[in-house]
Amino acid sequence: KKICIFLMCVFTAFRSALNDFQRSEGRELVLKSWNVNRLTELPGITLEDCAKRCTESPECRAFSYEFRPSLVCKHLPWVGDRDNADVKRNVNCDLYEMKVYVRKCIVGKGEDYRGKVSTTKSGRTCQQWWSKFPHDHRWTPSATNGLELNYCRNPDGDPIGPWCYTTDPERRYESCDIPQCKDEVCITCNGEDYRGQVDHTVSGKECQRWDQQYPHQHIYQPEKYPDKSLDDNYCRNPDASPVPWCYTTAPTMERESCDIRKCREYFSESPKRRFRSSYTTNCFRGRGEDYRGKVNETTSGIPCQRWDAQKPHEHPFFPKTYECKGLEENYCRNPDGSEAPWCFTSLSEMRTALCLQIKRCADDIEAEGTVGAR
Numbered sequence: 001k002k003i004c005i006f007l008m009c010v011f012t013a014f015r016s017a018l019n020d021f022q023r024s025e026g027r028e029l030v031l032k033s034w035n036v037n038r039l040t041e042l043p044g045i046t047l048e049d050c051a052k053r054c055t056e057s058p059e060c061r062a063f064s065y066e067f068r069p070s071l072v073c074k075h076l077p078w079v080g081d082r083d084n085a086d087v088k089r090n091v092n093c094d095l096y097e098m099k100v101y102v103r104k105c106i107v108g109k110g111e112d113y114r115g116k117v118s119t120t121k122s123g124r125t126c127q128q129w130w131s132k133f134p135h136d137h138r139w140t141p142s143a144t145n146g147l148e149l150n151y152c153r154n155p156d157g158d159p160i161g162p163w164c165y166t167t168d169p170e171r172r173y174e175s176c177d178i179p180q181c182k183d184e185v186c187i188t189c190n191g192e193d194y195r196g197q198v199d200h201t202v203s204g205k206e207c208q209r210w211d212q213q214y215p216h217q218h219i220y221q222p223e224k225y226p227d228k229s230l231d232d233n234y235c236r237n238p239d240a241s242p243v244p245w246c247y248t249t250a251p252t253m254e255r256e257s258c259d260i261r262k263c264r265e266y267f268s269e270s271p272k273r274r275f276r277s278s279y280t281t282n283c284f285r286g287r288g289e290d291y292r293g294k295v296n297e298t299t300s301g302i303p304c305q306r307w308d309a310q311k312p313h314e315h316p317f318f319p320k321t322y323e324c325k326g327l328e329e330n331y332c333r334n335p336d337g338s339e340a341p342w343c344f345t346s347l348s349e350m351r352t353a354l355c356l357q358i359k360r361c362a363d364d365i366e367a368e369g370t371v372g373a374r
């Protein structure tokens with residue numbers, strides 16, 4: 001038993017209070033004039049402390065953290081939702097909103113769901129939680145149970161998820177059909193463009209925030225990879241792995257993949273319909289990730305190794321694992337975000353080489369100035 005208590009201490013010590021928040025860089029929340037007295041200013045405290053105190057206060061749903069000219073933590077009773085507060089640009093400030101209030105999907109049974117859906121899956125309007133009409137019930141809204149207005153909630157841990165009493169006298173209660181975060185957005189290919197909100201790994205470990213270096217130190221700092229959308233602690237795929245992944249908050253496991261639904265339509269699509277207009281065959285654009293031509297040797301003329309072979313070089317780029325990367329025959333490709341198309345060579349003493357005899361497309365040379373802005 002002591003070991004259990006000891007382990008729990010170790011694990012929870014690495015969880016940042018910021019994990020409960022979604023960050024918007026360079027933004028602040030400005031309360032409408034009639035609400036300004038509901039803002040709590042806490043000068044001089046750290047970002048972590050600001051987040052922690054917000055989660056502990058039943059009144060706090062978001063905070064602005066001002067870092068210039070001085071540190072000010074501003075606790076707010078609302079998230080940005082137009083009725084009560086507007087999100088404004090402010091380069092001296094970041095906005096952190098509690099995930100459960102801004103997320104449109106649920107994790108698990110959704111007991112912590114605090115969103116604003118107020119209709120059931122059949123389209124019936126929900127009954128206000130403080131009202132006992134048309135349906136009498138035992139629930140009483142409080143500052144901590146989230147039973148607000150007539151929003152769908154799951155106060156009793158219903159396995160189907162958030163529900164409500166309906167305003168239809170014939171129908172006492174009904175589920176609201178709020179999607180699971182892992183099903184909300186599906187992925188094609190290896191999910192490099194996944195921008196959904198799953199923040200747990202396949203074995204259920206909570207993800208580490210990309211903007212933090214603990215418990216695991218890493219190179220994927222969000223500001224260094226702006227096109228990878230390394231938001232909060234959401235699963236992403238910045239390194240061309242087979243599926244989206246994250247660093248975990250468990251000190252014993254550095255990183256793990258995430259369980260995100262694959263798009264069905266994609267698999268039933270014929271190879272022809274999969275053709276993307278951005279593919280090129282005689283030249284390449286950007287880093288050549290969409291090059292699908294038939295050059296099969298390196299810049300210096302060494303024949304390439306076939307992608308479906310593991311000789312002379314063993315490698316992880318199985319054509320089946322990376323089905324959207326065009327790993328056919330022994331053609332030069334760029335499945336991993338290298339600077340240009342490349343291949344494993346047929347010489348055992350030279351593992352990989354670029355295929356720079358493939359030229360850049362003329363329109364790409366002109367567009368050079370805008371690369372990086374995509």
Ligand SMILES: *[C@@H]1O[C@H](CO)[C@@H](O)[C@H](O)[C@H]1NC(C)=O
Nearest residue numbers: 294295296297303304329330
């Ligand atoms: C490379 O491609 C050319 C033309 O398609 C083909 O004749 C040749 O056999 C290929 N070489 C290798 C090593 O696969």
